[in-house]
Amino acid sequence: MDRRALLNASLVCARSLRANLKSVESPDGRPRSLLVAGGGQFHSVWTRDFCFAAGGLLAAGETQAVRDTLDALLAHQRADGLIPRLLDSYSPLTRFARAMLGSRIPLKAPLKPNFISDHFVSSIDSNALLVWATCRYAIAADQPAWAGLVLPKLEKAMAYYTDRLKNGLVRQPPFSDWKDTVSARRGAVFFTQLHRWKALQALSRLHRHLGRVSEAARRESEARAFARLVDRAFWDETRGFYRDTLVRNRLSCDSNLAAVAWGFASEERSARVVRAIDRAGLWSPWGPRAGERYRASEKGWLVRLAGVAGYQDDFVWLWIAALGLQALRRTGRKALLERTLRRVAALLERDGAVSEVYDPETGAEIKTRLYRSEKPFSWSAGMLLETLRELLDNPALAEEASCDTRS
Structure with a gap:
C-alpha cells in the first residue's frame, strides 16, 4: 500500500475530527473544546461516539479536547x-427536526445531560466506554493527579453494572446499545460484554500507572475471569464466530471484529472469525457490512420510514472497517488488507471527509428523501485515524502475517 495514500487518508480523518471540535464555555467561563458526533443531526456530545473517537483525537494531538470532553461528561454523572x-x-x-429542515443549531452553554433515549432506555455501554476512554487519556497524557480525582467516578460507573448482571453477564433492554434501531439486541449482548471487559482492563492499567499494585491485580483478575465467562457463553463452535446475543447465533461484524482487533479472541478463533465473515458474504470492497440482516419486524419503524432499513446491519460503517483492518492485520490477511485499505483511501479522497454510512454495493454515501448520512462523522474518523496512524508509524504492521496467510 502506497504510504502517501495512507497519509492522505489519515489527513482526511484528522480534518473530519477537527471539524467537529466545538468551543463551548464551561461553567467557570473557560472555553472548552468538545467533540460533537457529527456536522448535522448529531451535532451534540454523544458519549459513545466520543469514547470510540478518543484514540484518534490523541493520535491527532488533540489531547486537550479529550480532557475537556471527559470533564464535561463526568461532571454530569448521575447519583447512581x-x-x-x-x-x-x-x-x-x-436538533433532528432542524437538521431535516437543513439548518444547524449551534452547541452552546449551558449543556444539559440526556440520559434517556426516544425508546425510553439509557445507554448500557456509555459507562464502560467512558471508563475506557478516561483511562486511556490519563495514561497517555500522564495525568496521575487528575486521574486520582476522577477515579472514584470511574469506580462508581463500573459499579452501575452490578445490578444489571445475571449469571455474570450484563443484561440490557432493546435499543440500548449502538444498534439502537434494532429490537433484537437485548438480554446478554456480546458487544456490551466486550465493552465491560475493556473497561476492567483499562482500570487495571490505570491503577498500575498510579502505583496501586494490589487494586491493579484485582481488576486484572476480574477482567480475565469475565473474559473466560464471555468466551464460553458466546462462542459458536459450529459456525466459527461469537453470536450476537445468547438467544440468536446471528453474526454481527462489530463485536466479532472488535474481539479480534482488541485481542479478546485467541489466534485460532480470530482466524475463524475472519473466515466466517468471508463465508457470510459480509465483506464489501470498503470493509464489512454491519452484520447479518435482522428481520424487518426487529427494526424500528423510523428507519424503515426513512428508507434506511439497512442502517445497522446492511450498510458499511468505517469505524467497523477500521476494526476490520486491524483484524486482517492480526490474522495475516495481507492481500485483503491492502485491497480494503486502497478502496477506503480512494473513498476518502473522493469525498474529502468521513461520512457515517455507505452503500455496500457502490460505496456511495447513504442519502434518501428523509435521511442523509452524517458528515463529517467523528466516531469513524477517530477510529480510522488511529488505525491508519498505526500503519504509518510502523509500516511493518502492514507486512505482518501471523496465523492465516490466505487472501
Missing part, C-alpha cells in the same frame, strides 16, 4: 453512577 448518553443545548428531537 450512570453517565449521560449525550450533552446538548437542546433536545435531540429539536
